[in-house]
Amino acid sequence: MRLSELLRQNGSVLSRSVDPEILTVTADSRQVRSGTLFFALRGAKQDGAAFIPQAVANGAVAIIADHPAEADVPVLLTPDAKRLLALTAATLAGPQPSCIAAVTGTNGKSSTAEFLRQIWTLQGLKAASLGTLGLIANVDVPPPPSLTTPDPVSLAATLASLAQHGVDHVALEASSHGLEQHRLDGVTLNAAGFSNLTRDHLDYHGTIAAYRAAKLRLFEDLLPANGIAAVNADMDPDTLNALHAIAAQRGMALRTTGKTGSTLRLLETRPTPTGQIIRLSLYGEDLPEMTLGLPGLFQADNAMLAAAMCWQTEDDARSLVDLLPQLTGVRGRCECAVELSNGAAAYVDYAHTPDALERVLASLRPHTEGRLVVVFGAGGDRDRGKRPLMGEVAARMADVAIVTDDNPRTEEPQSIRAAIHAACPDALEIGDRRSAIAAGLEALKPGDILVVAGKGHEQGQIVGQTVLPFDDRSVIRELAGAA
Ligand SMILES: CC(=O)N[C@H]1[C@@H](OP(=O)(O)OP(=O)(O)OC[C@H]2O[C@@H](n3ccc(=O)[nH]c3=O)[C@H](O)[C@@H]2O)O[C@H](CO)[C@@H](O)[C@@H]1O[C@H](C)C(=O)N[C@@H](C)C(=O)N[C@H](CCC(=O)O)C(=O)O
Ligand SMILES: Nc1ncnc2c1ncn2[C@@H]1O[C@H](COP(=O)(O)OP(=O)(O)OP(=O)(O)O)[C@@H](O)[C@H]1O
Ligand SMILES: N[C@H](CCC[C@H](N)C(=O)O)C(=O)O
Ligand SMILES: [Mg+2]
Numbered sequence: 001m002r003l004s005e006l007l008r009q010n011g012s013v014l015s016r017s018v019d020p021e022i023l024t025v026t027a028d029s030r031q032v033r034s035g036t037l038f039f040a041l042r043g044a045k046q047d048g049a050a051f052i053p054q055a056v057a058n059g060a061v062a063i064i065a066d067h068p069a070e071a072d073v074p075v076l077l078t079p080d081a082k083r084l085l086a087l088t089a090a091t092l093a094g095p096q097p098s099c100i101a102a103v104t105g106t107n108g109k110s111s112t113a114e115f116l117r118q119i120w121t122l123q124g125l126k127a128a129s130l131g132t133l134g135l136i137a138n139v140d141v142p143p144p145p146s147l148t149t150p151d152p153v154s155l156a157a158t159l160a161s162l163a164q165h166g167v168d169h170v171a172l173e174a175s176s177h178g179l180e181q182h183r184l185d186g187v188t189l190n191a192a193g194f195s196n197l198t199r200d201h202l203d204y205h206g207t208i209a210a211y212r213a214a215k216l217r218l219f220e221d222l223l224p225a226n227g228i229a230a231v232n233a234d235m236d237p238d239t240l241n242a243l244h245a246i247a248a249q250r251g252m253a254l255r256t257t258g259k260t261g262s263t264l265r266l267l268e269t270r271p272t273p274t275g276q277i278i279r280l281s282l283y284g285e286d287l288p289e290m291t292l293g294l295p296g297l298f299q300a301d302n303a304m305l306a307a308a309m310c311w312q313t314e315d316d317a318r319s320l321v322d323l324l325p326q327l328t329g330v331r332g333r334c335e336c337a338v339e340l341s342n343g344a345a346a347y348v349d350y351a352h353t354p355d356a357l358e359r360v361l362a363s364l365r366p367h368t369e370g371r372l373v374v375v376f377g378a379g380g381d382r383d384r385g386k387r388p389l390m391g392e393v394a395a396r397m398a399d400v401a402i403v404t405d406d407n408p409r410t411e412e413p414q415s416i417r418a419a420i421h422a423a424c425p426d427a428l429e430i431g432d433r434r435s436a437i438a439a440g441l442e443a444l445k446p447g448d449i450l451v452v453a454g455k456g457h458e459q460g461q462i463v464g465q466t467v468l469p470f471d472d473r474s475v476i477r478e479l480a481g482a483a
Pocket of ligand 2: 109132148299302350351352355356
């Protein structure tokens with residue numbers, strides 16, 4: 001496609017006489033080949049303009065830059081370059097699945113996206129989900145690189161490929177990084193969901209207000225005004241009020257879920273050994289109680305949010321809500337890894353924020369006849385402020401806490417543990433994660449529950465720049481003799 005046409009289709013005008021044929025777009029000079037339109041973008045670490053010579057040497061025929069730059073090929077300057085990258089990538093990749101839903105929030109995105117995929121599949125639709133757990137789809141489509149929200153070029157290619165394979169329903173996770181960096185701007189959405197907003201990622205966003213603003217973009221800029229907008233009403237009031245204001249300003253109807261939701265309200269939940277019995281009201285009508293095979297209030301919250309993102313009209317709502325008892329658990333989210341012969345059990349969970357840790361411990365407390373034991377840490381090169389807050393939660397909510405290493409990345413593991421430990425001085429500290437899990441298992445008496453938190457489905461531990469094979473579930477099963 002000619003550059004002028006590519007720009008015209010995406011709301012821009014080519015102000016040059018040179019009009020090259022564009023085959024691909026990218027912001028990474030290493031991906032450039034002949035016929036590429038290269039986007040020179042200012043990044044978090046580097047300035048993409050520094051790679052223009054490499055891009056041109058590799059075959060770039062034009063450059064779009066978000067700040068002044070020079071090259072031997074035409075350079076177009078626009079402050080909206082990141083958005084334009086996503087839009088042009090989508091145009092060149094081709095048609096996307098007709099129904100795409102995106103979910104944002106600090107915690108619960110992966111779970112909600114996976115529940116959406118399950119609900120659609122239960123309806124007999126061809127569906128996929130894409131996020132932290134990778135691409136989950138019943139078709140042979142290569143997964144994009146492992147980010148929660150992939151870069152816009154990979155995302156456009158994956159969506160087009162799914163559409164070509166007949167997958168018409170896709171649930172996406174919209175991370176705050178992804179929203180802020182316009183990775184999703186080329187996706188045409190039918191539905192958006194917002195689970196909650198609590199502390200995370202302040203290393204990147206700086207303030208809660210900036211973090212919130214990034215997430216609100218999903219409802220403010222990306223969801224068409226006639227799209228389905230669903231939110232958990234039990235979230236913090238500042239975010240909920242902002243969502244109501246956006247909805248009012250854009251004339252969108254907001255579906256609300258949770259204990260204080262008015263569309264799909266949780267009236268009651270009672271734990272069962274492996275899940276919970278819930279009572280819901282839908283558009284004000286009380287429904288018969290149903291059994292979820294998922295323990296924990298947060299899982300009921302995610303299931304309700306997923307359902308509320310699905311139905312097109314009020315008349316279809318009931319049939320979708322009736323599918324909730326068929327949902328199965330999400331890998332590494334409050335997942336029972338082993339039940340010991342003495343009746344104790346060990347769970348794996350992905351809680352890596354203070355709120356998530358609090359929620360998973362609160363969720364498993366009613367299932368615990370004895371003591372609640374937690375093994376956890378915090379990731380390196382990530383928001384440092386959450387470390388003592390996680391320590392405080394463990395001290396308050398668990399009977400026995402063991403502080404260990406998560407993914408230290410390039411930080412000194414000992415200093416990460418120390419920051420947590422300062423807020424839970426009674427906790428044991430065992431850096432080696434395998435030894436910490438072993439100590440947690442050894443502590444279990446009949447009726448106790450162990451939660452190994454922070455790494456969920458992850459298959460490796462990142463130490464420095466190296467990823468060492470590590471899977472909490474396998475380690476637990478091995479140590480418990482159940483492997
Ligand atoms: C901090 C961050 O989010 N960085 C993301 C961002 O990179 P960036 O643009 O800031 O990169 P940069 O290194 O400063 O480089 C600037 C520019 O130079 C270009 N470049 C660089 C080197 C080169 O040789 N040639 C070249 O052209 C880069 O392609 C880039 O366009 O855009 C890239 C492309 O979309 C992402 O791959 C990259 O994710 C990095 C790897 C990352 O670790 N991101 C994490 C923090 C992240 O995004 N996490 C979220 C949240 C997870 C959650 O929900 O909790 C996620 O969605 O996964
Ligand atoms: N609705 C929720 N409210 C609070 N905590 C939750 C909720 N859902 C999940 N959690 C907690 O957060 C953890 C991660 O859940 P999930 O993977 O669904 O979230 P996520 O938003 O995708 O996380 P990430 O930002 O890492 O992609 C769970 O293991 C659980 O501890
Ligand atoms: N998407 C999250 C995952 C954190 C998982 C935890 N195990 C860690 O490494 O901090 C992040 O990149 O912040
Ligand atoms: Mg996720």
